[in-house]
Amino acid sequence: MIWLTETDQPFPPLSETTEEGIIALGGDLSNERLIDAYKQGIFPWYCEGEPIIWYCPDPRMVLFFDNLKISKSMRGILRKNNFTVTFNQNFESVIANCKTIDRKDGLGTWITKDMQQAYIELHKKGIAQSVEVWQNDELVGGLYGIDQGHVFCGESMFSKVSNASKIAFIYLVEKLKREKYALLDCQVYNDHLASLGAEEITRDIFLQILKNKSIS
Template identity: 40%
Template sequence: MVFLLSDEIIFPNPLLADKNGLLAVGGDLNIDRLLLAYSMGIFPWFNPSEDILWWASPYRPIYTPGKIHLSKSLKQTIRKHNFEIRVDTNFKEVINYCGSIARNGQEGTWISDEIINTYQILFDIGYLHTVEVYLENKLVGGLYGISLGKAFFGESMFHLMPNTSKIALFALSELLKNKGFHFIDSQVTNPHGLRMGAHEVTNVKFDRMVKEAMKYDDDIGKWDFNLGNLRELIK
């Protein structure tokens, strides 16, 4: 069944979502509500003209940090170009580029001005992180997501050059491996993610994984990419 949220900052059990993963409708994008949602494995996804929809997918695609699959051609791209990885230096440009790209099966983009302003706050207080790929000092790809406990909830990515969103994901994976994170949540399954090493878990297993990850302190604040050159990481 689908629940109607009130002004009270509370969510139903995510395992009660309907067969499509829709759990609740309504509420607002209050920062405390968003952090509670992510801490329960729930995420917002809606068109700007709609009520806020909250989702908890029946099958969740996740990546294991440090186990992103790099194709032979992607490794060649990394070796060919002198990409630079930066973390948490350019939120506004990253989310604006992400907002220019529609999700599969959705017309337009869900990243409205309200979303940008709200997630700017999450970035400013240290819960949202960006991974940025630069070539010759120009931003060419990146992603952003929410960090809570030992879980990272990926939100969106973009590329202005082939494969650079994949490079951002690889860099994030290596960074999170170094930080001891348990998983990267990809929210919605797609062939691109599966090729990169994502695997689906049931909502029951995902719920257990989220609860375990939330036992750890939040890694709040600006992060740094201190793992060296990308070329060294793919050897």
């Protein structure tokens, strides 16, 4: 593991990744740095006041679309059609909600102000994308991530009402499947993602899929 002290300093080889999945510290959140990171399966994950921490974990949590699990009760909610789902209509509100939403598991606080602005800039380039879930014209859920053209790297999601983030997730998966993407990158294990059908694969397998084609 090394400190990134120069703007154009490359990430070290994956052989230097720690057991926790940390590959480097420091650097910046420039468009160029973030694009280069995601091409290599690396992503930033840290808290306000900490140096930037770059991860490339092994194993990797992913969803293969045919494995998506939609419960009977969730299918009933989808049939009622009480929500409207859009794509890339309000990215800034989605990431702001992901940053500030109160979560029982404590996740979400890692979206720092600098990270928020960096992903907004990537959205302007069409690389960071969002899914919005609306109820009575109010934004009640959503998610955002990085679109690599054949792999979508999910970053964070939020719900203000029950099941809103699940609806965003399901609509995204259906869209990616229609467009022949390879998988949805969920990064690291959690029970919620596992309940939706995500699974862990080795980093090597993930990187083989990722490197077939990536963002330019």
